[in-house]
Amino acid sequence: MAENDWKSRLGVVYSTNPDFQYTTEQAQEAQTLPPEKQRLIVGIDRRNRGGKQVTLITGFVGGADDLKELGRALKTKLGVGGSAKDGEITIQGDFRDKVTELLKGMGYNAKRGN
Helix, strand or coil, X not given: CHHHCCHHHCCCXXXXXXXXXXXXXXXXXXXXXXXXXXXXXXXXXXXXXCCCCEEEEECCCCCHHHHHHHHHHHHHHHCXXXXXXCCEEEEECCCHHHHHHHHHHCCCEEEECC
């Protein structure tokens, strides 16, 4: 199926070489920095959420698995829902102060934003 995946090849010029094999570049996942070198900003977001408030943690440098693990730990300690994707952790509700203290307790360099 990978050889017949035409959507990933849109915009590619056709080759008349019968031996040509199209290859795509694989994006490398960033190495996860140790907690003391991370610079996390804990803010609040109200946009496009139907009037609900969410705590938004940005600035995480690392892999998606490590981001999800950190998000899971925070959600468990706070007893709330949320998600972790695209380099951001979203926690339902306004928990800026608690999240900042939890992250500092875990060894992260966390700063409370807006």
